[in-house]
Amino acid sequence: MAAAVAIIVIFFLSAMAVSVAAAVVEHTFVVSQVNMTHLCKETLVTVVNGQLPGPAIEITEGDSVAVLLVNKSPYNITIHWHGVKQWLNCWADGVPMVTQRPILPNHNFTYMFNVIGHEGTLWWHAHVPFLRATLHGALIIRPRHGASSYPFPKPHREVPIIIGDWWELDLPQVGWNMKHGSFDFFASGSTINGKLGDLFNCSGVAEDNYVLDVEPGKTYLLRVINAGLFSEFYLKIAGHKFTVVAADAHYVSPYTTDVIAIAPGETVDALVVANAPPGRFYMVALPNQAPLPDTQTPEYTTRGMVQYSRNHSRSGANGAAALMSTHGAKEEEEEEGPSGDVAVAPEMPGHHDTITSFYFHSNLTSLHHPLVPQRVDEHLFIVLGLGSVCKHGRQSCKRGDKNETIVVATMNNISFQHPVATTPLLEAHYYHTGGRNAMEELPDQPPRVFNFTDLDLIPFGPKEMQLEPSSKATMVRRFRHGAVVDMVFQSTAMLQGDSNPMHLHGHDMFLLAEGLGNYDAAKDMTRFNLVNPPVKNTVLVPNLGWAAIRFVANNPGVWFMHCHYEFHLAMGMATVFIVEDGTTADTSLPPPPVDFPTCFGNCDNVLPYELRLENMKGEHNSI
CATH class of the missing domain: 2.60.40.420 (Cupredoxins -  blue copper proteins)
Incomplete structure (x- = not known):
C-alpha cells in the first residue's frame, strides 16, 4: 500500500505541475456483494461501497483522480470512466483485454487520470458484461472558476438523476447466455437513483419513490444519466419544464422542452425551476421501444417525486398560475400520493413513440462554435x-x-x-x-x-x-x-x-x-x-x-x-x-504506469473473461 501511495504522489506531482490550482481527488472503491430486497425478493447484488448507485466523484475541471479499486467480488472487474478522454493515458480506460488485464478477485488496482476539457456530467461504470447495471455512479465536473462561470443562471442545487434497472438474476451469467444465443432474460424493473418507485409493489406495499425536495422559486440543475442496459428513456416532471444546457459534458445551446430523451450511455444536464403551485409532482421515466413488427420485450416505467417543501409558503412560486394554465390541461388525472395528498402525473409519450427521441436529439447544437475540421482523410x-x-x-x-x-x-x-x-x-x-x-x-x-x-x-x-x-x-x-x-x-x-x-x-x-x-x-x-x-x-x-x-x-x-x-x-x-x-x-x-500489471508474454495466471466464467458456472445459481 505504501508503494501505491508513493506512485500516486509522483503521478500527481507531475500532473499538478501543469496547473498549480488542480487538486488530487482520491477515492477507494470496494467492489463486493450485498443482499438487497425489492419486490419481496432478496437478491445478491454486486456494488461499490455497499451502495446502488455507487458513489459520485465530484471534481473541478483540470483535477486529477485516483481511485483505488479493491475487488472483493467473485468476478473479474474493470472500471471505465465514460466520456473521460484519457488524453495520452489509454492505460486507464478500463476495458478488459482491450486496455488492461481485468482486476482479479481479492486483488487491487489504482486508476489514475486527469480530467481536462470537460464541464458537466459524465459517469463511471464496470466494463464487464452486464455488471454495469449495478456498478456505476456519477462523475461531476465543475468549471475551474466556480459555479459563477456556468453559462446559465447558477442553480440552487445540483442533483444527479440516474435512471437504471433492477435485476433479480446473476448478471454475468445473463451476459454469457446472451452472447451464446439465449435471449429470454430481462430486468424486473426500472429505477431512479436506485429506487423502483410506487408503480412497483411487494404484496401490495408500494416500493419507495426517489423524492426530490424543492423550494418554490429555486432553480435546480438535474444531471441525468441513463445507466440502463436495454432502454432509451423519456423523462418528464408533471407541471414543469426543462431547459437543456449540456449533453455528454459539453454545453449546448439552451432550449426548453417538457421531455428529455436519453439513451444508455448518454448524459443530459437540464435546469428545472420550481415555479409550479407547491405540491407533489411525479417524475416519470418511461422506456421507449420500436413498434411492431419489432420483437417486444418487457420494459418498465418508473417514477419518483418532486415535492415542494412544506415549510415554505404555498404562494411562493412565481408565475405558478400561468404555468398550470399552460401545462395543467395536458397532465393526467391527479393521483393520491403515498402520504395521502394528491400528486400530479405527467402525460407521457407513447411507448412506441420514437420520433420524440429523434426531435430531441436533433435539437442539440453546441453553445460554443467548436473548431470542426473541414478536410476529411x-x-x-x-x-x-x-x-x-x-x-x-x-x-x-x-x-x-x-x-x-x-x-x-x-x-x-x-x-x-x-x-x-x-x-x-x-x-x-x-x-x-x-x-x-x-x-x-x-x-x-x-x-x-x-x-x-x-x-x-x-x-x-x-x-x-x-x-x-x-x-x-x-x-x-x-x-x-x-x-x-x-x-x-x-x-x-x-x-x-x-x-x-x-x-x-x-x-x-x-x-x-x-x-x-x-x-x-x-x-x-x-x-x-x-x-x-x-x-x-x-x-x-x-x-x-x-x-x-x-x-x-x-x-x-x-x-x-x-x-x-x-x-x-x-x-x-x-x-x-x-x-x-x-x-x-x-x-x-x-x-x-510503473505499477501497471503487464504480461510481457507471461499472463498464464489470467484467464480471459469467457473462460473464467465457464469455470465459475458451478459456483452460481443457474438461471
Whole structure:
C-alpha cells in the first residue's frame, strides 16, 4: 500500500505541475456483494461501497483522480470512466483485454487520470458484461472558476438523476447466455437513483419513490444519466419544464422542452425551476421501444417525486398560475400520493413513440462554435444490425429460425470477438508483441448494399435469410495520428429495428447530422452542421435511421467503439480503433504506469473473461 501511495504522489506531482490550482481527488472503491430486497425478493447484488448507485466523484475541471479499486467480488472487474478522454493515458480506460488485464478477485488496482476539457456530467461504470447495471455512479465536473462561470443562471442545487434497472438474476451469467444465443432474460424493473418507485409493489406495499425536495422559486440543475442496459428513456416532471444546457459534458445551446430523451450511455444536464403551485409532482421515466413488427420485450416505467417543501409558503412560486394554465390541461388525472395528498402525473409519450427521441436529439447544437475540421482523410459507412453465425464453427448451416445458428450483432456484417489471447490489445500494440494476424480490419462499407430499413427484414424470412450470414473476428481499424475521420452509422431492420447508442472511447465526436430512413450521401451531406454541431461521446443512431459523425484521431492508443445497449455489445456490435503515435513525445502514448500489471508474454495466471466464467458456472445459481 505504501508503494501505491508513493506512485500516486509522483503521478500527481507531475500532473499538478501543469496547473498549480488542480487538486488530487482520491477515492477507494470496494467492489463486493450485498443482499438487497425489492419486490419481496432478496437478491445478491454486486456494488461499490455497499451502495446502488455507487458513489459520485465530484471534481473541478483540470483535477486529477485516483481511485483505488479493491475487488472483493467473485468476478473479474474493470472500471471505465465514460466520456473521460484519457488524453495520452489509454492505460486507464478500463476495458478488459482491450486496455488492461481485468482486476482479479481479492486483488487491487489504482486508476489514475486527469480530467481536462470537460464541464458537466459524465459517469463511471464496470466494463464487464452486464455488471454495469449495478456498478456505476456519477462523475461531476465543475468549471475551474466556480459555479459563477456556468453559462446559465447558477442553480440552487445540483442533483444527479440516474435512471437504471433492477435485476433479480446473476448478471454475468445473463451476459454469457446472451452472447451464446439465449435471449429470454430481462430486468424486473426500472429505477431512479436506485429506487423502483410506487408503480412497483411487494404484496401490495408500494416500493419507495426517489423524492426530490424543492423550494418554490429555486432553480435546480438535474444531471441525468441513463445507466440502463436495454432502454432509451423519456423523462418528464408533471407541471414543469426543462431547459437543456449540456449533453455528454459539453454545453449546448439552451432550449426548453417538457421531455428529455436519453439513451444508455448518454448524459443530459437540464435546469428545472420550481415555479409550479407547491405540491407533489411525479417524475416519470418511461422506456421507449420500436413498434411492431419489432420483437417486444418487457420494459418498465418508473417514477419518483418532486415535492415542494412544506415549510415554505404555498404562494411562493412565481408565475405558478400561468404555468398550470399552460401545462395543467395536458397532465393526467391527479393521483393520491403515498402520504395521502394528491400528486400530479405527467402525460407521457407513447411507448412506441420514437420520433420524440429523434426531435430531441436533433435539437442539440453546441453553445460554443467548436473548431470542426473541414478536410476529411477517411470515410467509413458502418451498417449496424443483427445477423447469424453457424454453431460450432461450421461453415454452412440452415438460417432463419432454425436451431443451427447463433444470432450476433454486427458492424458491416462482422461481430466483434474478444481476443482469446491473454495479452491485452493495448499492451500488444505498445510492445509490438504481435497478434495482428488474429485481427480483421473493419471494412469501409458493408459487403452488400440493400434497403437497410425494409421492415420485411425484421421477421425471419427468405429476404432476411439472404443477408443474415455474418462472421466473428477481433475487428480493428488503424488510423494515423491526426487523421480526420467521417463515419456514417446506418441502423437497419435486420431482425430488429432498434436505435443504437454508439460510444467512442478516448475521443469526442461532432454529430454533424442525423436522419430517418436510408442515408443518401448526395442529398444528406448538404445537411451537415459544420458550424455548431453538438460534441458527444455517445451518439444515438435513430431507429431505422442514420447519424453522421466526425472525429479527429489524435489520442494515441487502443480505443473501444461499441453500442451501449448491453445486449448489442454482448452480441458483438463493437470494434477497436487503434490510433498510431505521432512524431513527437507529446503526440505519442507514454509507457504504462510503473505499477501497471503487464504480461510481457507471461499472463498464464489470467484467464480471459469467457473462460473464467465457464469455470465459475458451478459456483452460481443457474438461471
